[in-house]
Amino acid sequence: MLGTDFRTGSPNWIDLGSPDVPAAAAFYQAVLGWRFVSAGPDTGGYGFFQLDGETVAALGPLTEEGASSAWMPHFLTPDVRATTEAVRAHGGQVRREPVDAMGEGWPAQFTDPQGAQFACWQPGRTLGLRRTSAENTLVWVELHVPDPVADIAFYAALFGWRSAELPAPGMTYRVLSIADGDQEDGSFGGAVPLAQGSGGAARWVPYFAVADVDATTGAVAVNGGSVLVPGEDVPEVGRIAWVADRAGAVFALLKPAPRQG
Secondary structure (H helix, E strand, O other), X not given: OOOOOOOOOOEEEEEEEEOOHHHHHHHHHHHHOOEEEEOOOOOOOOEEEEEXXXXXXXXXXXXXXXXXXXXXXXXXXXXXXXXXXHHXXXXXXXXXXXXXXOOOEEEEEEEOOOOOEEXXXXXXXXXXXXXXXXXXXXXXXXXXXXXXXXXXXXXXXXXXXXXXXXXXXXXXXXXXXXXXXXXXXXXXXXXXXXXXXXXXXXXXXXXXXXXXXXXXXXXXXXXXXXXXXXXXXXXXXXXXXXXXXXXXOEEEXXXXXXXXX
């Protein structure tokens, strides 16, 4: 499960692009208890979601014309420029070249060969998020694309990711792990095929751990969001729901099942 001892290929940051930063800040404060803290007057409205003073996500205004509000995971790279060239070499697109984020790190934004958007972060003073896999924090990221096997090969070329097949009703779920260490301990996400004819977009979907999935989906609805898939129990995983915020950014909620043994 995701921790904060980030290594190459780990999801070490996640942020939300929103058309209305104050409205998004209010929504997530009401739903997940996050407090929005501005990164400063020279950051274009960008800031951090915090719990107990620790950064758990970030929020900023949409900067691309025609872009839709969405959550974007960042994966750690020790050399963002080399990763940028690898994205090009393996069929991805560079949407934003690496930049110096005031010494905190060097982000860059990409689109993978099947259309899912993601970013990379080369740490400077900031390694990544300060809290994960706890209540109301990021616990998992999931890739939804037409051909997961081909897309995993793309990311493996960038980060050395490993994958393991996990049979699931009607499909094969592929668990993703970083290149180093024990494969199960290094798992951080999964990859699933887009359902044919679903009209869904290729994307990364973040999962946030919550104490009560049904109460949180209720809070989403009360605060102007949408419940896309109501809470349901998944054996050996936990209770899951899919929701969207006021601007349509999709995310999932997870109450993890108790670990066995």
